[in-house]
Amino acid sequence: MKNQKLELTWIGKDKRPKLEARILLEDAAKSYHAPTRSEQAIFDNRLIFGDNLLALKALEQEFAGRVKCVFIDPPYNTGSAFAHYDDGLEHSIWLALMRDCLELIKRLLADDGSLWITIDDNEVHYLKVLCDEVFGRGNFVANVVWQKRTSPDNRLRLGNAHDHILVYGKQPLIHQKFNQLEIGEARKKDFKNPDNDPRGAWASTDFTGMTGHATASQFYKITAPNGKKHPPPEGRCWAISELTFEKLLQENRVWFGKDGNSRSRLKRFLSEMEGQNAWFWWGNDEVAHNQEAKKEINALFGAKNPFDTPKPERLMKRILELATNPGDLVLDSFAGSGTTGAVAHKMGRCWIMVELGEHCYTHIIPRLHKVIDGTDQGGISKVVNW
Structure with a gap:
């Protein structure tokens, strides 16, 4: 075993999609800005409707080495039926898709940039090994544990209460570059x-x-x-x-x-003291939970137009506080309900989101309109004086 390189293997690992460069076309009819614009306003935020891998490939020419923080909330591959995602891909297919996605993300990240991935117990250990292979074990920063529930699941004798957030840097010792949190x-x-x-x-x-x-x-x-x-x-x-x-x-x-x-x-x-350091345990009293996230979505769209697996704005705020500063570029290529873009916008960060599902139109665009107009006063809006 000495000096032997260990890798994760799966059926079809050697098969890679041919990703040809694509051109991103603006749909001017859907571009949007506030009625009153300041000189400091940023107008280069992008919401891309399209395939995840093709969109990341298209971004590479312009944004390689420029993205400060990538947050992704990929399908957890649990085998469950989700209204907005096929979350039951066969394991080897899921690994291949994640591998291709991670390789593109690595090229987009700035040298001092970081990647944050939410995942549950079903695939976290395989994803950790896969990220080690793509980014290098020396670039692993943390496995943050997020308490996503407020009470045990009464259906199970040993119920799940958390998700994982795997954190990687493009270079070693990325933790030294993270910001401190405001003293609560x-x-x-x-x-x-x-x-x-x-x-x-x-x-x-x-x-x-x-x-x-x-x-x-x-x-x-x-x-x-x-x-x-x-x-x-x-x-x-x-x-x-x-x-x-x-x-x-x-x-x-x-x-x-x-x-x-x-x-x-x-x-x-x-x-x-200028601030306080974060640790790997994030309780729901600090960064919210699934119920709070669903309440935020229901307040925006009503209970009849829900999104199954949204992330709370306070969770995203914590990540961006640690990993970015105002004006930095944030990327989310599994945009879901648009939480990343909404929070990044309120915090003065630039953002790019990619989404292929119909909720790009039913959730993300209406949500960002409300953020830009200032009519979204939920989530972190009052905390950051949005």
């Missing part, structure tokens, strides 16, 4: 000011580390105000040198507890 109200409640520090509210943080690469300078004892000496906890070391600790102590950035006897912790001031 729940997080702000963790900051207090028990010692009336003039710098305002703060939270104490641990500053111990693993001992694997520690030096002797990280095993000093710290003397608390009452004279008690504290070594690092057993099996741990101090994460900073003694010299650095003494400097922080002089700046009143060390906390020994109300009685001055506890093991020291560092004070982190809310006023000095």
